[in-house]
Amino acid sequence: MKQILSQLIDDFLERTLPDPVPRAARFFEIKGKADVVTGMRRAGKTWFCFQKINQLLHDNIPLHQILYLNFEDERLLEFTVANFQDILDVYYGKFPENKNHTCYFFLDELQRIDGWEMFIRRLVDSENIQVYITGSSSKLLSTEIATGLRGRSLTTEIFPFSFQEYLRYHNLFTDTPESFGSKTAAILRNAVKQYFETGGFPEIQSMDSNTKIEVLQSYIDAVLLKDVIERHQVGNIPAIKHLVRTLMQSSGRKFSVNRFYNTLKSMSIKCTKNNLYNYLDHLTDAFVFYRVPIHTRSEKARMINPVKIYTIDTGLKNAMTFQNSADLGPTLENLVFLHLRRQKYQVEYVTTKDGFETDFLARNPLTGEIKLIQVCWQMADKKTFDREYRGLLHAMKELAVSSGTIVTWDDEARLDNDINVVSIWKWLLTS
Structure with a gap:
């Protein structure tokens, strides 16, 4: 594993870094706390980290004081909690002088490794390292943060492009217009129509319409496979796929698990209500959907009233449903x-x-x-x-x-x- 880590570090040092469109979100960067970045796959978490790396380089931080590792790299498939010390051994073995400087570790999709939180706690407590973590699971990260980091982290949630970021990406407006004259309004009306239809996932912005749809649909396949089926060992594939389609169609509307259970029953698809509740938890945990409850002070009323469902991106919703x-x-x-x-x-x-x-x-x-x-x-x-x-x-x-x-x-x-x-x-x- 040390040889693999050495190769990954060398590859990063030789890599030409992308120059992403600046995102509105910011890292907290408080000494003694890890920065945790969460959000759905392909929403831009990695590029958000590259944005920070570029900023560090602009501030004259040497590249060798920065470490980036993606734990979904297939070369790290055999990586376990026992290999975390190897990262420090290899890194400081290459750059022993960095022991005297603040270093910056970017650890992408770290939640794949069981026990990661104890290593991060050790870095925060005993090393002169500012730690940045990304992950595609809100519940998994929050649970481990609560138990292992205990107040030693701050979380930033990354979404697909906002409308303002969309305008910046397409070189329409770099800042909010100061006035909304007829020319500006015409540009914004056309832009919001495109944004409404295709959404804000960064990767698909320059693709043709058919390719955008195929790529967006592949995002759902990836989330289902990696963040739901594999991570939570879901075996009832027909039920969860039908749930995803129904939730997409329910975006902006109320959704009842009991009603959906009866629908599945009428279709002769077997699934327990408890499993459906779990599947909904998994999908919101993976940032595909959000649940909005009724406004009430009564916990009982909150539980018996249906939630409203919203999808992470309107372009994703449009790609998955007939409009x-x-x-x-x-x-x-x-x-x-x-x-x-x-x-x-x-x-x-x-x-x-x-x-x-x-x-x-x-x-x-x-x-x-x-x-x-x-x-x-x-x-x-x-x-x-x-x-x-x-x-x-x-x-x-x-x-x-x-x-x-x-x-x-x-x-x-x-x-x-x-x-x-x-x-x-x-x-x-x-x-």
Whole structure:
């Protein structure tokens, strides 16, 4: 293993590093704490690390003070917890002078190695090393961090490109426009249409339409195989594949495991309810889907009410489902949810005592600020828009929130009761 590690270190030192589009996320970089980067496969965690490596080089940190290892490299298949010390032995054997300097270790998909957290704790406690870890499993990482690192880490979640990052990647706008004149608005309308359809996964941005769909579908295959089936030893493949398709179609809508269980039963697909709950946990653990609960103080009410489901990326959702006009509103709602999640809002949906619904109650965990947000495709659909307006107004009164927002595809207006209607292309840049 030492020979393999030596080769990997040499390969990294000779490698031409990519120069990725800068991401909005940032490492915490607090001395004595490991930086943990989580997110779905192909969302850009590795390139986020390369962004940091390039920054270190720009700050005149020598390349030999930086170590990058990808634990999904097939040459590390035989790597076990007993080999962690080999990393230090080989690295400092090559660069003994680095013992006197701060070094920077980037360890990609580290959760593949059982017992990794104890090694990281030792690095943080006893070595002059700033540690950066990436992983594609929220639960696995968080469990090990809680038990092994105990306050010695801070986590950054990486998503596919935000709309602003998408604009930067395609050289449309490097910063948020200062004004929204007709030319700027036309560019943004066209850009948000493409973003809505293809999503923000970095790799697919320059591909043709058919290739994008095939690659996005392959992402799901990879997640299912590596992060669900292999990691959790799932044997009921038909049930979990049908669950994935149903969850994709349910994006922006309520989802009930009990109802889905009955659907499987009618199709003669055998699966227990407990396994379905576990499969849903595995898929959210792998960052493919997010669950949004109802807003309530009652834990019982939270448990008996269905969650709303959102997919990690609208392009992924579109690649996995057959789209029709009825899906436009829920997909737009998915886009709004992802923006709130990127900004670290705690998100719930609201059902008032009178039965009116509001899509999002978003709470800033640091400031306590609350936003009530409704999503409606267009104001021209008067029946639907009136229903969304009433739902938002009832939620504002019941929760004593003074203002609200309705996000649409391209409509804007100022309504009574301090309700603001804003187009998605502007809201994504200004909220």
